Amino acid sequence: MRISELSERSGLPVQTIKFYIREGLLPRGVASAATRAEYDQTHLDRLRLIRALREVGNLPVAAIRRIVEAVEDPAVGLHDLFGTAQYALRPRVQAPEDDPDWGAARRDVDALIAELGWQVTERAPARDLLTQTFVALRRLDFTVTPDDLRPYVEAAVALAEHETGGLAEDASRARAVRGMLATVLYEQVLIALHRLAQEDASARHFGPS
Amino acid sequence: MRISELSERSGLPVQTIKFYIREGLLPRGVASAATRAEYDQTHLDRLRLIRALREVGNLPVAAIRRIVEAVEDPAVGLHDLFGTAQYALRPRVQAPEDDPDWGAARRDVDALIAELGWQVTERAPARDLLTQTFVALRRLDFTVTPDDLRPYVEAAVALAEHETGGLAEDASRARAVRGMLATVLYEQVLIALHRLAQEDASARHFGPS
8 A cells, every 4th residue: 555545544644654664663665666655554553553552651752663673573572572561651750869768668669579479670660650659658648558558469460460361372472462562551441440430439438429 | 847947858949849839739837027937737748748749640730739729628528529639640631533433432431331330420531541542452453342341340449449448437538638649649559560460470471480
């Protein structure tokens, strides 16, 4: 297909498609004449992936490029591929320098992960994300006990097992990659449903009947 | 205490505190001399709340002002207060104009909420958040069935019930307000733990042993 059809079918303007080609996110089309290039289904699939990552993951171009390169490279194992996609996600937080509250909270996070026996790298951004929330909860004078965390740990384990178990049954790399990306997108499903369920619970407990 | 001590104890620069006063987020201190004002524990508590909302909720000043005003106003019921806090949270998404995919996905979201019997307003931002993810999943050619959603719905309901049930036992408005804010902050606990649990599950299923 020509770039105009690719634009129509992907829902993206021609200029945006040309930008993605320049940025190395999308392979060039095959030249069919001096000023014409042909695109195929792989281009369309790639554009859909880029669009989903941009819209939902809110990812910058550099992060999308890293994910796309990892997807393309058969030497990147499934676990590393999943890490590439997940570590690119927002929100990310930067550890502040010289904040004693941060240091203490980070030690609690590391101890919690060790106690749960989870295999998580030292540089996993989610460690800092959890640290930031612990700091904020303490600034509001909330203590965070293992009992407070238990329902969240249980929900997280059940969902992660459900998500990864579904992938593990499938041997094909292409399908596993798609499934992993869905898993990353499902984080927002979880956030949205949690907020909706909170509103419903609040309405039932406190709302005008 | 003087503003210098308030700064030290809250961990916020004096300039930031003065900015919050100008913006109406923090009440002025009581003038104790022509160029001096006294601050007390209520100022410190308010600064901690503002800091937590800024850092974790990533909220703009206007949204924090709305929350602070709702907390102060005893005429605002607990359910409306919770809504004020929750509706201010990011990520927020804007419905695109004239996108047929969006319209279809939004109808699915509305049908899901109706089927679950959840009491959620039409203008709840989480409806659009869920709609956005449905659109993105479909662009990647994933169908989203009730079976796919069930584990997320179950986790969301269990957590919301745990969070709101804890609040309902407590009659005091001040404590309920604090608990609601914690509930909002715990969303990030859930996100972080979900990502950590995913990495662990991926390591166990796909990782180098």
